[in-house]
Amino acid sequence: MRRALIWLPLAVFAAFLLVFLLGLGKRDDPAIRSQMIGKPVPAFALAPAVPGHPGLAAADLARGGPRLVNVFASWCLPCRAEAPQLMALKRRGIPIDAVAIRDRGEDVAAFLRDYGDPFERVGADPRSQVQFALGSSGVPETFLVDGRGIIRLQHIGDIRPEEVDAIHAAWERAK
Amino acid sequence: MLRMVPLPVPGRIVAALAFVLAVPALAQSALPPSPYAYTQLPDPRQEAEAKALMETLRCLVCQGQSIADSDADMAGDMRGLVRERIKAGEKPEAIRRWLVERYGEWVSYRPPVEPLTWPLWAAPVLLLLLGAWLARGRFRRRRR
Numbered sequence: 001m002r003r004a005l006i007w008l009p010l011a012v013f014a015a016f017l018l019v020f021l022l023g024l025g026k027r028d029d030p031a032i033r034s035q036m037i038g039k040p041v042p043a044f045a046l047a048p049a050v051p052g053h054p055g056l057a058a059a060d061l062a063r064g065g066p067r068l069v070n071v072f073a074s075w076c077l078p079c080r081a082e083a084p085q086l087m088a089l090k091r092r093g094i095p096i097d098a099v100a101i102r103d104r105g106e107d108v109a110a111f112l113r114d115y116g117d118p119f120e121r122v123g124a125d126p127r128s129q130v131q132f133a134l135g136s137s138g139v140p141e142t143f144l145v146d147g148r149g150i151i152r153l154q155h156i157g158d159i160r161p162e163e164v165d166a167i168h169a170a171w172e173r174a175k
Numbered sequence: 176m177l178r179m180v181p182l183p184v185p186g187r188i189v190a191a192l193a194f195v196l197a198v199p200a201l202a203q204s205a206l207p208p209s210p211y212a213y214t215q216l217p218d219p220r221q222e223a224e225a226k227a228l229m230e231t232l233r234c235l236v237c238q239g240q241s242i243a244d245s246d247a248d249m250a251g252d253m254r255g256l257v258r259e260r261i262k263a264g265e266k267p268e269a270i271r272r273w274l275v276e277r278y279g280e281w282v283s284y285r286p287p288v289e290p291l292t293w294p295l296w297a298a299p300v301l302l303l304l305l306g307a308w309l310a311r312g313r314f315r316r317r318r319r
Contacts, residue, residue: 032235032279033279035276101204102248102252103206104206107205126206127255128249132253132274132277134277135277137236138235138249
């Protein structure tokens with residue numbers, strides 16, 4: 001018994017080593033996924049962020065057809081990189097609404113003028129309250145909401161050109 | 176051998192200009208922070224409740240800091256959310272539940288007791304028992 005116990009610290013060390021070695025191979029994913037997938041959009045009503053677009057309320061997202069909700073901001077650089085992909089999704093007939101986080105009307109207007117305007121409704125979320133309600137942890141993020149107002153998908157980060165098809169397919173499936 | 180090579184004069188001027196003209200990349204919003212992001216609640220008891228909760232909520236963009244410690248815009252907005260809800264009479268644990276519902280247990284620094292976390296809670300007790308057992312053996316041997 002005593003003799004066997006002598007090996008215990010080495011065994012514990014080896015166990016730790018194994019855990020760490022296995023951990024080295026894991027991809028680090030710092031994204032915090034929303035737990036709201038499969039749940040209804042929480043109630044909210046946002047004032048218009050920019051002239052020419054109505055504001056956005058939860059009820060607007062349960063009107064029979066699936067829609068995308070883009071959480072963005074004019075001060076967010078990846079949002080600029082994402083703009084062409086949103087335009088492409090719009091050209092494919094996908095309705096897109098938006099929530100502008102901590103943004104000023106004139107900045108949003110300039111952003112839409114410079115990088116394209118794929119949005120139907122744009123709600124202003126000056127204190128990130130709707131962002132928190134959706135379980136979103138940054139900009140840009142894109143949610144797919146089906147016709148009954150159930151959140152079906154969360155895309156974290158900017159939509160890359162190679163991801164447009166997958167999002168289009170998810171939208172078709174949500175019909 | 177590695178050594179620093181001084182830039183030729185025109186290069187140095189360009190480098191100096193680049194430093195002078197550099198502006199921080201746009202990564203933060205131009206809007207003022209949420210009213211309760213940096214302002215305490217008028218009622219000290221409520222503020223104490225809010226502070227205690229904020230210290231156990233994790234910042235979403237500056238992972239590893241609590242929202243009480245972080246200067247990120249988003250952490251400020253989260254402090255605003257906590258203080259406003261406490262002010263409206265909501266219980267701190269209800270606010271924690273609301274956030275956990277959205278972000279998972281990840282957002283809370285206080286791990287719940289559940290099958291996945293029981294080793295975390297049991298480890299100190301087990302280690303203490305192990306230590307007592309080892310110490311007992313030592314004392315016994317010495318007495319002999």
